[in-house]
Structure formats: structure tokens, C-alpha cells
Amino acid sequence: MFETFKTILGLFVVLPFLAGVGLYLSIKLRWLQLHKLPLAFRLITRKSSGKESISSFGALSAVLGGNLGTGNISGIAVAIATGGPGSLFWMWIMALFGAVIKFAGCFLGLRFRQMSTRGGYVGGPMYYFHYGLNRPFLAKLFCVLTLITAVTVGGFVQINSITLPFFEFGVHPAILGLSMAVFVGYVILGGLKRFAKISMLIVPLMAVGYLLACFFIMIRNLDAVVPAIKLIVVSAFDFSSLLGGVAGYSIMSALKSGFERGLFATDSGVGLAPILHAPVTDRSPGMDIAISQGLISMISPIIVMIVCTLTGIVLLVTGVWQSTELQSTTMCVEAFRVGFDIFEAGHLVTVTLFFFAFTTILTWSYCADRAVEYLFGEERIKYFQYIFIALIPVGAFAHVNIVWSIADVSMSLMMALNVIGVVWLSPIVIKETRAFFYPKRSLPGEVIMQQEPKSAAICKAGDEKSVR
Template sequence: MDINHLFESFAHAITFWVVFPVLISLGIFLSIKLKFPQLTKISYGFRSILKDDGKGQGNITHFEAIATVLAGNLGTGNISGMAVALGTGGPGALIWMWVMAFFGAILQYSGCLLGGFYRKQNDQGEFLGGPMYYIEKGMKKKSLAILFSVFSLLTAFSCGNFVQVNSLSLPLQEIGWNPFLISLIVAAAVGYVIIGGGHRVALIASKVVPFMATLYLLVAFLILGYNLDKVLPAFSLLFRSAFDFSSIFGGAMGFGMARALSTGFERGIFATDAGTGIAPILQANAKAKSPVMEGIIAMVAPFIVLIICTLTGLVLIVTGAFEVPGLKSTLMCTYAFEKGVGHEMGAYVVVISLILFAYTTILAWAFCGEKAVEYLFDRKKISFFRWLYVGLIPIGVFAKVDLVWHLADITMAGMLLTNLSALAYLSPLIIRESEKYFGSKEFLEIDHLDETEQETA
């Protein structure tokens, strides 16, 4: 058994037997207890971002905070990750991504609520938050907080660095770029920004994320419009592939359903980062009036990511790209967009979007890695981490595609399971603070309820 197959088998086993049941169980429990805020409060989250008055303790606005979270989410997982999902788990993997994102949103909410509740300020005036702090302060488990921070560091290198660089380098190598030159350019661009610190990451994310998302969505909608007659059959294929109950108890198709489920959850976790604990770290410095507000705003990100993932998956299906032998990762996406647009410009849109997606994701994960280093050691070690993070970028360019993805899945599963243990333990606090805020005057006013509706509520 080669190393790649070993990592793949281990990653799928963790997802299917551990991550899936734990995430679903906790997601259902919190959804019921909190009365499904991912449905009833999501519009409030969007309005809070749009009507941010800039008040509250923190150094970045809600828009900059959510843009930074999306910078971490909207990476290669939304483009290359969908090709990996369909290539490994089949079209049904996308349905399980929806399930994961729906219940992942409540975990995102819970984590950011706790992050705001237990955040602290360092001597630089920055607010620090995330699972390491609410595990230490809320659970009183310093060793578990250290373990989460170690997993965060490993994931920053595997998911935030190697996978992103690997995916953006593939199409550039395809058109003749030298791999070493690619690694130097990416390293220089990343090194320039992370020396500027966390606020520069938020500033760049708030400028780049809206542009790159709009560009990508417009072209994806254009392709689906050209292939409108294939969209409904594509949805039918998704559901047939995801729920093949006729042979769930055995046989090749039963295995296929299990693979679709595990792959869908792996790619869903990778694309949305929901439940992993990255969002509470990235949003800790936002100008928050209430920890619950930060939780509600955090739910916006998984739904935006899910829309982009769904459009990518549909484009891969309606163009037939997922059935073309030999196409993997980014190359499948460039083929699909070029065929869908009917011109090589389609492929360039993917390349440009992917570069921007990957670049902001690399920056966001570098920020998370810094916060893990600050927790484990002190701020003096952050400089060393930055140089190491930039110096290891060439590994992503030359590494095997499948290997870096499986490595990222394993390290991210470690973050997820550690964080979920904290969310489960602190769920009484999450429920109590949520109920208190949802009945408060502040919430009712922002939610545009008149006096009569307030009395009824």
C-alpha cells in the first residue's frame, strides 16, 4: 500500500465513522435547541453586515470580518475541491456537502458566539479568540487547547498553504509556466502581505473577495444558462447518486454511497471550514456588540460558500467534465468552463478566480497560524512562523495532488473534532446566551419589529 492510498483510506475512515456521526448529532441537537437559527436568523445576519454602524469593541468592521472568513473559505475548495469531490465520490457528494453546510452553519454560529464570549486583548490592542481560548477558559482544559492549536498549525501548512499553492499552480504549469517561478511569485506576494499583520489581511480580503466571487458567479450562471436543459437532469443525477438505498447494505453501489457521503463531508468541511474553529479566530477582532451577533453573522459565510460550490458542481456535470478520463483538480474545472463558455476565456476565468481565491485563503490561514503560535508560545515566535510559512510554499507546487488533499483532510478533522468537543461541553452556555439575546430589545430593534410585534415576541 503506497503512502497516498494509506492517507486516503485513513481520511475517509475518520470522516465516515467519526466526523459524520459527531457533526450530525451535535448539529441536530443545537439546531433543535436554538430553533434552527440557520433558517430563522440568517436574514438578520445579512442585515447586520449591511447596516454595520462601526460601534463595538474591536479593530475591524463586520464586513471586513466576514470577508476575512470568506477569504479563508473561498479557496480552492470551491473550485478544485468540487472536481476532487465529483472525481472521488461522484455527483452525490454535492448533496452531502449541502447537509454538512446546513448543520455546519449552526456549529459556525456556536463557535463564533463562544469566541466572542471568551475573547481577550493582547498588548498590541488586538482581540484574540477562537477554540483555544474557550477550551482553556470554558472547559478548563489547557492540554486540549494546546492540541487544537497544534492541529491549527498543521492545517495552516497543509490546507492553507500546500493545497492552495498546488491547485493554483496546476493551470499555470499547463500553459507553460515554470513551477519554481510560480513558487517564487506566490511566496513573494504572500510574504509582502503577512508582514503587514492581521488588519492588512482583513483589508485586502474586503477588497478582493467581492470582486472574485462576483466574477466567478457571473460566468458560472452564464454557463448554466447556456445549458439550461441539462440543469434539472443534473439535479436528478445528484440525488440518485447520493441516495442509492437499493444497495446500501452491500455491493459496489453501497460502497459508492458511503464514498459519496464521506467525500461530501470532507469537501464540505474543507470548503466551508464550518465547525473547524477557523471562523472564531478570524472574527475575534471584529467590532462586536454581542457574542451572539457575531455568531449570527458567521452563519452567512457557509451559505455563500455553498452557493459557489453548487454552481461549480453543476457546471462540471452539465459540461460532462467530471466524466472525462484523466482530468483532476483544477484541470477539470478549466476544461468545464472553457467548454461551457465555448472559448478559452472560460478557462482563464477559472485561473484568475483560482489565483485570487487561493491567495486570500493562504493569507487567512497564515493569520490563523500566527494566532496558534501566539497561543502556544508568544508573539516573538510569529516572525519565525511567517518566514517558515513563506519558505515552505514551494512544497505545494511540487507535491502530488491527491496526497496534499488527504493530508489536509486529516489535519482539519483533528481541528474539527477538538472544537466539537468544546461546543458540546459548552452547549448550555450557547443556548443560554442565545435565548437571552434573541429576547433582548437590541435584537428586536435590529430585526425591524414594531412595538406590537415586540410584545408578541
């Protein structure tokens, strides 16, 4: 019964809704995720000032840290195995729609952000539900779902996914879980600046290192690369590949888990990016900060899809994707062993998985902290952090099916709720974005909002007073 509910929710509600909203916003915003992408890359070089603020690059690194989870490696193998090589094509289509949803969410996150009592800005879906829509109940609900998803997807799932590969190294799950808890504790107890600094250090290094390894395998199998790309395009229009690709975009871990299992791969609509970009204070001359951060947020789905695509091509050129004996992570490990022609090369995947899991846990922890801050106040954050750290080792022994069952539903509901808020407030996004980029085409009387809304201390979750 529960599995049926998950399937219906994921494949027949969440997916069509996400695609429909993405298409609607793409048309209304004139496909800015395509022609404004070069501008987005130029905007990430600004530096921030202030103890409780981070730079645009720091925010982007934090988002990528959450997006580049273990599903980007193991999930891509499942997508290709179940939906065929054409699934990669449909992942890109979904990423295209997801990027514009992320733009809208980050725009709203910056537009309705508030000044916290500790100094610095906080924002995210809970704040545009509260201050944009005057719906504090929906803000509370989103925070509750964020906490549930942070513990399951952001904690249990990540550590559980790397337990088996490390066990082959001779590392006991308890040792792995405790080690991860220590590393995570060091970072999240150090505050926002330490979190951003670690993200800016680890995320680019692990992403570049992994991509270079993929390129090396592709060069060694250069004659198979073009046929692999042709296979992706041709098989994309096979009906079975279409279904597999749509589910594969969310980097699902198994066919039965459906679309919702891998939504965290690109955070398209889940609502993490608006939370992570809200503290940014750096401004670009002549740019509205809400628009600039919205543009920068569109970079992460592109980078994630590059990682996913190269992983898929490696699986294709090495031929391991056709193996019926290999599944998920083991398929990727074998692909690197075959690609490098060295048995130990598979260890590279295992190490990469560790860092992917580490940064994903950090990102979800930060977002959960903001949910606790909204619900209970800043003074309760430390208590939650200790609980979160203590639960990490539990994930190494947790029953993965139970964890995923909870995570599937909570993340799907979290995404659906956030996208509803984005659609509800989309007239503001559309009006202000059009007025900024196309002022001559604006309707008479339209005003371009170039200033931040007045800052205010965070109202308690039950306070109905809006600062807008």
C-alpha cells in the same frame, strides 16, 4: 495502515460526530440557521474602529477567503464523479448542520475572547478551552494542530493545487511559488488591517466574477438547467450518491482521501471562524456581540455552497462530468471551455484558482499567527511569519500525497477537538441564545448576558487562572 487509519477517522468518527452535533444544536437552537439568516445579512454593514479591530464584513470576507479554497472548484468535480450528481444535495444538508456549529463556535470565541497586549481582541477555540473549560493543555494541542494544518492545507496544498494549471501557461513552479510568497508576504507582514482590506477587496470580486461566469454558462445551456436540478434531487436518494455526497460536502480531492480532505471548504467545526471574528468590535443596537457575530458567521457556508452548487450545475449542463478522461481541475477547465465555446475560457478557472489559493493562504496564516501568539507570545509572531512565507515555494514541489496525509489527520483532529469544546460549552450557547431571542420562554432565574466579559491581558498558555 496509515490510509486505513485516515479512512476510519474520517468516515466513521469525524463525519458521524459532525452530523450528530449539528443536528443536536439545530434542535436546541430551534433551527436558527434558517429563520435568523435574514437578520445575519442585515448585521454585516456595521463599521469597526481601532487599529487592531476589523468590521463584521472584514471578518466574513476573511472567513470566506479561507473557505473558498481550490477545493471548491476541483473538489466538486471529484464529488460528482465519485458520488454522482446527488452528492450536491447532501452537501447542502451537511452545510445546514455545519452552519449552526459555526454559530456556536463564533459565539464562544466572542464570549471568551481576551484583550491582547498589543491592543485589540483575540479569541478562538484555544481561548474557550483555556478560559471557558480551564483546560490549557487542550488549548495548546489545538494551537499545535493549527500550525501543522496551516503549513500543509493553508500553504503546501494551495500552491501545489495550482502548479499544474499554471505550468500549462508556461509558468515554472518555482516562479509561481516565489510570486505567491511575495504577494502573501506583503499582506501578512502588513498586519490585521491590511489582511482584512485585501480580503474585502479580493474575495467579493473573485466570488462575484466566478458566479457570473457560471450564470453565463447556465443561460447558454438554459434548457439543460432544470433537468440537471432534477437529476441532483433524484439521484440524491440513490445509496451510492448518498455516500459520495457526504464525502463531497468536504470537497475531497479523491475518493480514497475521504471526508477529512475537504473539511476546509466550509470550515464547519475546524475553528477558523471563531479566530477571525474575535477582533470585531462593531456592535448593533440591541444585539449581543457574541450572538451577532455567530449569526454573521453562518453566512459563509451558504455562500460557499452556492459556489459549489453552481460549479456542479456547470459540470452537469456541459456534460463533462461523464468524461472518464478528465479529472479534478481539468474537468472544470474543460467545462468552462465547453460552456463558453472558447478554448481560452478555461484560463478563467486557472486565474480563479490562483486567487482562491491566495486568500486561503492568507487566512490560514493569520490563524496560525494567533496560535503562535497564544503559545509563545506576540514577539514570536514575526519569526513564524518569515518561516511560513519561506515555506510557500516548497509547496510547489512537495509530494502531494505526503502533504495530504499529514493534512488529513491534523485537520480531522483539529475539527474533532474544537467540536468537543463546542459540545462541552454548548449549555452556555443554548441558554444565552434562547434567553436573547426568546426571553418570555426563558426559565425563571435565567440571566441574559448582554455585556462583554471583563477584558484581561492574555495569560500564558500554562497559566491556570481563568478570567471568567
